[in-house]
Amino acid sequence: MKIGIMGGTFDPIHIGHLLLGEFAFEQFELDEIWFLPNGNPPHKDTEEMDTSLSHRVAMVEAAIQGAPHFKISLHEAKEGVHSYTYQTMLEFHELYPGCEFYFILGADSLFSIEQWRYFKEIFPTCTILAAMRDDKDIADMQKQIAYLKEKYGADIELLRAPLLEISSTTIRERAAKGLTVHYMVPDAVADYIKEHHLYR
Numbered sequence: 001m002k003i004g005i006m007g008g009t010f011d012p013i014h015i016g017h018l019l020l021g022e023f024a025f026e027q028f029e030l031d032e033i034w035f036l037p038n039g040n041p042p043h044k045d046t047e048e049m050d051t052s053l054s055h056r057v058a059m060v061e062a063a064i065q066g067a068p069h070f071k072i073s074l075h076e077a078k079e080g081v082h083s084y085t086y087q088t089m090l091e092f093h094e095l096y097p098g099c100e101f102y103f104i105l106g107a108d109s110l111f112s113i114e115q116w117r118y119f120k121e122i123f124p125t126c127t128i129l130a131a132m133r134d135d136k137d138i139a140d141m142q143k144q145i146a147y148l149k150e151k152y153g154a155d156i157e158l159l160r161a162p163l164l165e166i167s168s169t170t171i172r173e174r175a176a177k178g179l180t181v182h183y184m185v186p187d188a189v190a191d192y193i194k195e196h197h198l199y200r
């Protein structure tokens, strides 16, 4: 089985994340995409976040409902302890022998990966599928991919997905101002945000 891993904080999940999953599935002929919400991301201050893990998980579940090739993994849905990608990927290989993993990320993550905990250990565990984002154009991406390949022997491919200037931050800010987030998130997520008065 070829599994795409779409890791994130998902505060909240938005169409940028879903499109990365969909285009990775298609371009690399994957069997499933696992959305992997991080309960306590090492590089973000969860104390500053006012969205509980249970809300973030519920929004991922709502977003992928009805898409049989999209699943949720609760492997990193732990409060308190930080979850690190290198550890999760090593554990996935033990838990799911015979699976090939493809870790999906956006340009901001590709350019900061050298700050991740034991990042060199991640490279042998998966192929990284990196999508353009924000100000990073194709030349920037190819340069960074070539650099990481050359320096660490990383296996990285350019993921071609629609460029969307959308982030969870924008959605939180819009919701806080009482502006609509429709079409930026699936309807079920917009309804969830409204019903639970999130980001007010």
Ligand SMILES: Nc1ncnc2c1ncn2[C@@H]1O[C@H](COP(=O)(O)OP(=O)(O)OP(=O)(O)O)[C@@H](O)[C@H]1O
Binding pocket: 007, 008, 009, 010, 011, 016, 017, 020, 104, 105, 106, 107, 108, 109, 131, 132, 133, 134, 164, 165, 166, 167, 168, 169, 170
């Ligand atoms: N619009 C987008 N285009 C490409 N990649 C994206 C996009 N939005 C998120 N990603 C990628 O998805 C992964 C998970 O992102 P995350 O959950 O932090 O969302 P975010 O929108 O970046 O959130 P925030 O604004 O809170 O930092 C990261 O690798 C990020 O680069």
Ligand SMILES: O=C(O)c1ccc[n+]([C@@H]2O[C@H](COP(=O)([O-])O)[C@@H](O)[C@H]2O)c1
Binding pocket: 006, 007, 008, 009, 010, 036, 038, 041, 042, 043, 044, 083, 084, 085, 086, 105, 109, 115, 116, 117
């Ligand atoms: O392992 C690390 O040190 C590490 C540091 C930063 C980010 N990550 C992972 O990168 C993915 C995207 O992170 P984020 O913050 O953009 O949601 C998510 O799966 C995080 O767990 C992992």
